[in-house]
Amino acid sequence: MAQALCVVVRYRKAVTYGVHALLAALETAGVEHELRLGTTPEESAGHIAATGADRVLTLWSFYSPDAEAMAAELAAVRSLSGGRGLHIAGGVHATAEPQQVIDAGWDLAGIGEGESTIISLVRALQRDEPLTSVPGLAVKDADGVALRTRPAPQLPLDAFPSFAGRNGPIEITRGCRYTCRFCQTPFMFGGQFRHRSVASVRAHVREMAGRGMRDVRFITPTSLSYGSPGPDPDLDAVEELLAGVEEELPPHGRIFFGSFPSEVRPEHVTVEAMRLLKRYVANDNLIIGAQSGSDRVLAASGRGHDTSPVRDAVRIAAEHGFRPNVDFIFGMPGESQEDQEQSLRLAADLADLGARIHTHTFMPLPGTPWRDAEPAFIPLSTMSELDRLAQRGDAYGHWRKQAEHAARLAETAKAYPRRTRRRRAT
Known part of the structure; x- marks a missing residue:
């Protein structure tokens, strides 16, 4: 006889998109379960303690900079709920660092894409089957070692919806062929x-329109790559997408494409592409990833372009009525003061062309080739220039907070060498 199961979600704004995809997978698979959303640790613990279900599974998802804070929350939730139930962490950090997640107090780590795993996990718990039979997990053994089960399959994106019964950005592309050394996306999703x-x-758009939603946004690592298998945009595919969405929109509906939560690569910003977007989109800004003003740093990072298309992208976007928001990362491994000065000069030039500079500090993110890389020193002169750009209204970002995260991530990486106690469950 199947056991009644309650799924409690530690529901946080930062990770709602991924959580909605998991809940949609459970719903479309027809897996019966009680669902409760906890917007605070106290509320989450209350749901765990109050449910009358036989078993409780609590879902956590977080990015690497939040791992330490979430571990503290987990301890609080366990204490407040009397230690009831299983707790699983998923997302990019759990995928990259399952042993660290297990050591921090979670019972399970979800590795890779979560839709197939959550369906199999809920069914296994309901049937009292061994969790080592569930794909895409790290399970703690008697010695505290994170044992990996077989990998979860990477299915076509159409296999699961982005959400069900809710509204949000529609994930149109998963995975990324641009394997930048600082980015977790291609190393989690392929x-x-x-x-x-x-x-x-x-x-998806019809479903959203039926609930009164008028604005449509998209999740994608590179917007103008939609429909293309390779580096060159397929603008016919992009137009088919945008025209199709437009046909489904209600009166006064709007399309946002190439703005948050997605971006555009600089070499994809052409006159033809901008003319296409102007026919369909409502956003007046584009997020463009430059990342550095140094060709040497861009090559070392595996970015796949140099600085030459960046100026062109900003100029072309601005000429077509878009405000470019251009990402820069300071402190990348091996970056010299001269490299930083080149980035600052390019950033100032782009600001003069009408761009806003979105400033970041390099973080050695787990799961990336630069996980163990030493962040470059950012001198006071660079900090002062970033502050000056911000005071002029030409720059924004949380680079100081990211520098703090970077220091903590670097310390944690030293405590967990890449091959720490990695074993496969049988």
């Missing part, structure tokens, strides 16, 4: 693009 079909996107 180095190839998987695109959601236009038919699936239109179905």
Whole structure:
């Protein structure tokens, strides 16, 4: 006889998109379960303690900079709920650092894409089956070692919806062929693009419109790569997508494409592409990833372009009525003061062309080739220039807070060498 199961979600704004995808997978798979959302640690603990279900599974998802804070929350939730239930951490950090997650107090770590795993995990708990049979997990053994089960399959994006019964950005592309050394995306989801079909996107838009939603946004690592398997944009595919979405929108509906939560690569910003976007989109800004003003640093990071298309991208976007928001990362491994000065000069030039500079500090993120890399020193002169750009209204960002995160991540990486106690469950 199946056991009644309650799924409690530690529901945080920072990770709602991924959580909605998991809940949609459970819903579309027809897996019966009680669902409760905890917006605070206290509320989450209350849900765990109050449910009458036989078993409780609590879902946590977080990015690497939040891992330490979430571990403290987990301890609080366990204490307040009397230690009841299983707790699983998922997302990019758990995928990259399952042993660290297990040592921090979680019972399980979800590795890779979560839709297939959550369905199999809930069913296994309901049937009292061994968790080592569930794909895409790290399970703690008697010695505290994170044992990996077999990998979860990477299915076509159409296999699961982005959300069900809710509204939010539609994930149109997963994975990224641009394997930048500082980015977790291609190393969690794979180095190839998987695109959601236009038919699936239109179905999402119809569902959203039926609930009164008028604005549509998208999740994608690189917007103008939609429909393309390789480095060159397929603008016919992009237009098919945007035209299809437009047909499904209600009166006064709006399309946001190439703005948050997605971006555009600089070499994809062409006159033809901008003319296409102007026909369909409502956003007046584009997020463009430059990342550095140094060709040497861009090459070392595996970015796949030099600085030459960045100025062109900003100029072309501005000429077509878009405000470019351009990402820069300071302190990348091996970056010299001369490299930083080149970035500052390029940033100032782009600001003069009408761009806003979105400033970041390099963080050695788990799961990336630069996980163990030493962040470059950022001198006071660079900090002062970033502050000056911000005071002029030409720059924004949380680079100081990211520098604090970077220091903590570097210390944690030293405590967990890449091959720490890695074993496969049988």
